[in-house]
Each structure stands twice: as C-alpha cells, then as structure tokens.
Amino acid sequence: MLTILLFPLAFLLTLTHAYANPGACTGDCNVHDLSVLQRSSDGKYYRFSTGNRITIASAPSLTGPWTNRGAAIPSGSSIDLPGAEDLWAPSVHKVGTSYILYYSVSEFGSQTSAIGYATSTSLDAGTWTDHGRTGIASSPAKPYNAIDAALLTTSSGEQYLSFGSFWAGLYQVRMNAGATAPAGAPSYQIAYNATGSHSVEGAYMFAYGGYYYLTFSSGVCCGYDAGRPAKGEEYKIMVCRSASATxxxxxxxxxxxxxSGGSVLLQSHDKVYGPGGQGVFTDSSQGLVLYYHYVDTSVGYADGQKRFGWNKLSWSGGWPVV
Incomplete structure (x- = not known):
C-alpha cells in the first residue's frame, strides 16, 4: 500500500520544476528593466537600468558589491518626443571595438515611441555619446510599439534588433553593420499573444547549441503595491526557439x-514574484547567465523596491532551465 501511495507523489514531483532562487547581490541591488554585461578587458561587471536617465552600476563580481556610477545620458535624449527626459529599458551590446546602448523614449502605455542609441568605448559613466534616433519609431498607425530593443549578432556577423511591447507583439529588423540603423528591409513580427491585452514585451535573443532562443516577458509588470493581478497573471519570463534567427x-x-506560444522559463516562486525585464549574457566563469528584476515579497511590492536577480542557466532536452 505504501508503494502505491508514494508512486503518484513521485510522479507529480517529476512534473513540478523547482526554480533556483536568485544568486546573491550586495550593494545597490534595487533595479528595473536592466542590461548586464562583463567587460572583457578586465572582467568588471556593468549593469544599466531604467531611471535617472539610464543608471550605470558596476561591480567586481556578479554578486557585487554593486555601486551606482551615475547616468549614461545625463542630459536626456535628443529625440523630440514625450519621455525624452525619462529614458527606459536600456540594452547594451558590444559591436566591434565599442559598445552601443539602446534606450526607449516613450510614456507608459503610449504607442508614440522611438528607440534611440548612445555609444561608448569603455562602458563607464561620462563616456557615452547620445546619437538620438535609430530610425525605429512607432505611432498609433503602426502595428507595434517601438520600445524594449535588444541586439542579436549571428555567427556570420549579421545584426538583428528585436523590439516591441503589447499591441501586435514582438518585431525584428535587420540592422546595418554598426547596428545603428535598419539596413533597409522592413521589420517583421516574431511573437504575438492573441489573448487578453497581448502582453508580450522585452524580447531578448541568444544563440546556443544550433538554436536561437527568444526570451520575453509576459503579464502585468508593475504597480503591485497598488493592486496585484490574478494569480499567474503577473510578469513571468517565457522562451521559444528556432533554427533561424529571423x-x-x-x-x-x-x-x-x-x-500565442511560449514556454515558461521563470515565474513566481518562493519569495520571488513577477520576474521579468530579462536578458542573457556569457559570464567568464559561470557561462550563460539569465538576469532579471523581481519583487522580493519579504521586502515589498513597489516598483522602486524591485531587485536584481540572476541565475546560471542549465539545459534540459535542448531548452534552458533555471
């Protein structure tokens, strides 16, 4: 009888994925919509995030201590749109011998948006030059919202920028060699949630093992201190894959x-609530690392209390696992 009772329990446990808790963070760990990378010249870690005209933080280790170094674009964007003083969702990538920082100019819930960019040779505060528009913008006449940009460089050197939030979902466009403007071909849809409010945003792509993986955030992102959505409707990180980058x-x-496809990569668990705003980078010692922001329910639910989370990615059956 005991064997019979234990069998269904064991079976159920195999169907339940236990997520690893976020890695340690010390120092300045409050963050929203972030981008993380490691400088190859000295191994130093940099983190860029929404707020204060793109906040730069750095640390000697992924675990910290993280120190706020100031604003990437202290004078605001040269893009003449509402939101030029309150820049969103940075995404930083190395292109050639320098770095490019994409940012969003918009207001919350608006489709009047544009993606701008700045460049630096070092990642440090005080070294970034704002160049304004990339040429990717949106209005109510467009099917997409031009925010949340992230760059993919293929093994053959092609550059693709993904972007989009709600409306008709996630889009992609091929970029020129410097990744500063579209290469001429039109943008095209790569993901869409037909249900509800079409809640997909924050695309981030990476390559591994012969596939291109598309990660994105889905659900209600913000304002959890004012009122939380129905269980399971809060932010979560999703993933799809393809043998093609496009x-x-x-x-x-x-x-x-x-x-409306997408498999859950990371969702609320334990004291982690509403993880999202994610990306992936290659750490010199840990390999592929997923980073994101989340609410620590033991601390508080306000947007300003969101924390820096990260986990080393493992693999199961060709899919990333946290």
Missing amino acids: GGFVDKSGKACKA
Whole structure:
C-alpha cells in the first residue's frame, strides 16, 4: 500500500520544476528593466537600468558589491518626443571595438515611441555619446510599439534588433553593420499573444547549441503595491526557439510563438514574484547567465523596491532551465 501511495507523489514531483532562487547581490541591488554585461578587458561587471536617465552600476563580481556610477545620458535624449527626459529599458551590446546602448523614449502605455542609441568605448559613466534616433519609431498607425530593443549578432556577423511591447507583439529588423540603423528591409513580427491585452514585451535573443532562443516577458509588470493581478497573471519570463534567427520560433510543445506560444522559463516562486525585464549574457566563469528584476515579497511590492536577480542557466532536452 505504501508503494502505491508514494508512486503518484513521485510522479507529480517529476512534473513540478523547482526554480533556483536568485544568486546573491550586495550593494545597490534595487533595479528595473536592466542590461548586464562583463567587460572583457578586465572582467568588471556593468549593469544599466531604467531611471535617472539610464543608471550605470558596476561591480567586481556578479554578486557585487554593486555601486551606482551615475547616468549614461545625463542630459536626456535628443529625440523630440514625450519621455525624452525619462529614458527606459536600456540594452547594451558590444559591436566591434565599442559598445552601443539602446534606450526607449516613450510614456507608459503610449504607442508614440522611438528607440534611440548612445555609444561608448569603455562602458563607464561620462563616456557615452547620445546619437538620438535609430530610425525605429512607432505611432498609433503602426502595428507595434517601438520600445524594449535588444541586439542579436549571428555567427556570420549579421545584426538583428528585436523590439516591441503589447499591441501586435514582438518585431525584428535587420540592422546595418554598426547596428545603428535598419539596413533597409522592413521589420517583421516574431511573437504575438492573441489573448487578453497581448502582453508580450522585452524580447531578448541568444544563440546556443544550433538554436536561437527568444526570451520575453509576459503579464502585468508593475504597480503591485497598488493592486496585484490574478494569480499567474503577473510578469513571468517565457522562451521559444528556432533554427533561424529571423523567425519560426516555437515553444516546447511546438506551438508557434506568433500564435500565442511560449514556454515558461521563470515565474513566481518562493519569495520571488513577477520576474521579468530579462536578458542573457556569457559570464567568464559561470557561462550563460539569465538576469532579471523581481519583487522580493519579504521586502515589498513597489516598483522602486524591485531587485536584481540572476541565475546560471542549465539545459534540459535542448531548452534552458533555471
């Protein structure tokens, strides 16, 4: 009888994924919509995030101590749109011998948006030059919202920028060699959630093991201190994959990402609530690392209390696992 009772319990446990808790963080660990990378010249870590005209923090280790170093674009953007003084969702990438920082100019809930960029040779505060528009913008006449940009460079050197939030979902466009403007071809849809408010945003792509992985955030992102959504409707990190960098993304069940597909990579668990705003980078010692912001329920639910989270990625059946 005991064996019979234990069997269904063991079976259920195999169906339940226990997420690893976030890695340690010391110092300045409050953050929202972040981008993390490690400088190859000296191994120093840099983190860029929404707020204070793109906040730069740095640390000798991924665990910290993180120190606020100031604003990347202290004078605000040269883009003449509402939101030029309150820049969002930075994404920083190395292109050639320098770095490019994409940022969003918009207001919350608005489709009047543009993606701008700045460049630096070192990542440090005081070294960034703002160049304004990339040429990717949106209005109510467009199917997408031009925010949340992130760059993918393929092994053959092609550059693709993903972007989008709600409306008709996530889009992609091929960029020129410097990744500063579209290469001329039109943008195209790579993911869409047909249900509810079409809550997909924050695309980030990376390559591994012969596939391109598309991660994105889905659900209600913010304002949890004022009122939390129905259970399971809060932010979570999703993933699809394709053998091509430019489309055909499907989830673990084979459902197309353009047809509301997406498998959960990380969701609320333990004291972690509403993880999202994610990206992936290659750490010199840990390999592929997923980073994100989240609410620590033992601390508080306000947007300003969100924390820096990170986990080393593991793999199961060709899919990333936290």
